[in-house]
Amino acid sequence: MTDNYVIETRGLSKRYARDVLAVDGLELRVRQGEVYGFLGPNGAGKTTTLRMLSGLLHPTSGSATVVGQPPGSPAGLAKLGAMVETPAFYPYLSGRDNLRVMARYTRAAASRIETVLQQVDLSDRARHKFKTYSTGMKQRLGVAAALLKDPELLILDEPTSGLDPQGTVEMRTLIRGIAREGRTVLLSSHLLNEVEQTCDRVGVIVKGHLVAEGTIDELRGRGGLILRASPVDRARTVLGQLGAASVQVKDGRFTLDVDPAQAAVINRRLVEAGVDVSELRESERSLEDVFLQLTEDGGRGKA
C-alpha cells in the first residue's frame, strides 16, 4: 500500500468499444478509514470503475492497487468486500444458505454468518428464499455478504438504490456503523443527500474523469454574501466602487461573490452612502449547486 491509501489508481481507463471511453485516466485515492463518496451522474463511469477495482473488468490502460494488491488478486479480494450494482444471489437458496455459499468461497468461519445477519438485521428472514426478498432485504443481504470476510475495505455501489425512505435511513445508519468499526468504505452514488450525510470525502466523476475531490466543505468552497438593500441603484453603485465581483440582483436581493469576511466593511460603506441594509449574511453553496455546476460543464468546470 502506498502511504495510507487503501485504493490508488494511476491513469485508469476503460474503453468498451472504439468510441466508448467509459473511464478516462482516472486518478483516485481513498484513504484508510474514511467513507469516500464516489459521486457522478448516471453513465459517468462509477460502476465501471468499481468493477475494475473489484477485478471484474480488466482496465484498457493504467493501473490500480486495492488494499495494496492488484485488483482481482486473491490476496486483495481476501481484504475486500464488494457489492457492485444489484445484489445478485441464488434465488432457490435461502438468505442463510446464500451466505453459506459465500462463506465457503471465502473460507469464512460459519459463525460469521449469524454475526453479519444480525448486523444487517436480517436474522428473522434468513431462512426464506432469496427470490422472496424485498429490494431492501436484497440490499442488506448484499452488505452482509460483503462483510462476511471481515474486510478492511468495503465497496458499495448505489446501496440505497430502490429503497424506500425508511430503508434508505437504515442503510445509511448501517454504513456509518461499518465505518465506525474502522473499515474504509468506497460508496458510489448519484444521490447527493446520501453522500452528504454519509461520506467524509467526495470525488466527483463526470464522463470518466475525476473533476473534483475533497471534503464536502472543501467542495462547497468559499461562500459569498447575500444582501438586501434599498435603494437598489445606489447600493449597486457602492458595491461597484468596492469591487465586489459577480454582483447579481434579483427581487432586490444581491448575491455577491466576495469573501464573507468583508461583510462588516460592505455594511459600513453602504450605510455611510445612505443605503438601508435589511439583510446581510453569508451564502452557502449546497453540494447540489457544486454538482450541477460540475456536470453542466461536462466535466470541464471547477468547483
Place this chain on the structure above:
Amino acid sequence: MIASLRADTLKARKRTANWILVGILLAWLILLSYVLDYFIFKHPPPGFRSEVPPSVLIRIVFPENVIPTVLSVLGTIGAAVMLIMGALSTASEYGWSTVQTILVQKPGRGAVLGGKIVNLALTSLIVTLVLFLVAAAASLILAGVDGRAARLPAASDVVRGFGAAWLVLGVYTALGMTLGVVFRSTAAAIGGGLTYVFVVETVIGSLLGNTGGIKEILKFLPGTAVHGVTGTFPFSPTAITRGSGGGPALISGTRGLITLGVYLLAFIAISLLVFSRRDVGA
C-alpha cells in the same frame, strides 16, 4: 480450489433442477430400457418383426447385458441430461449475475471454475455409479421375475464399462459447461447444445454419412467417438445390436476414447481461458 468445490457442491445439492434431471435419466433407464423392453419381448405385439427372436432379445434386460444397456442410454438421454446440468452450472451464474458476486470473493477465477469442473466431474461420476447400480438392480429383479439365473458380467468388463460411461457423461457435461461460459445464457447453451447433439450430428450422419468427405469429418465428432466406445461393449449374444448407436461404428473404441479425451481437455481449456480473461458485466 477446495473452497470453490465446497461452495459449488452446496449449490448443486440444493438445486431441485439437478435432482429432476437425474430422476428423468433414471426413469428413462428403468421404464424404457428395462420395463418396456421386458414386456415387449415377453409379449411381442402382433406384427413384431426382428431378425433376432424375442426370446433372445429379452436377454437385453438381464444382468449379463448391464454394461451395453447403460451405455446405450448415454449417447441420447444421458448426453442431454448431463449437457443440461453442465450448462446450468455455468450459464445460470451469468443469468442471475451471481458470477460477479462469487468473483469478488476470495478465490481467483481459475479456482472458481476449477471448483466447478471438479464438482461436475464428481457429479458425473456419481450419476454413472447410480446408473450402473439401478441397472444392475433392475436386471436382477427382471431375471428373478423371469426365473433366469443371474449371470453378471466380468469384473474387468464392469470396470472398463464404468470408465467408458464416466468419460462419455463427462464429455457432454463439459460441453454444456463450456457452452454456458461462452454464451452466458442458459437458453442459448442448452438449446445450442441439444440442437448439435440431436440434430446436427444425427442429420449429417444419417443423410450424408456415406459421402466420402463427410464420413471423414464424422470420424472426428464426439457422437461418432461415443459410438466407437460403446461399440466395444456388445450385447450378449452379439446378434443383438439394438441400442448401441445404430449401424457399425465408424471408428475403433481406442480412437473413440482418444477423441473423447481430447474433447474433454479442449472443453476444459476453452472454459478456463474464456472465464479467466473475459470481462464480467461489460
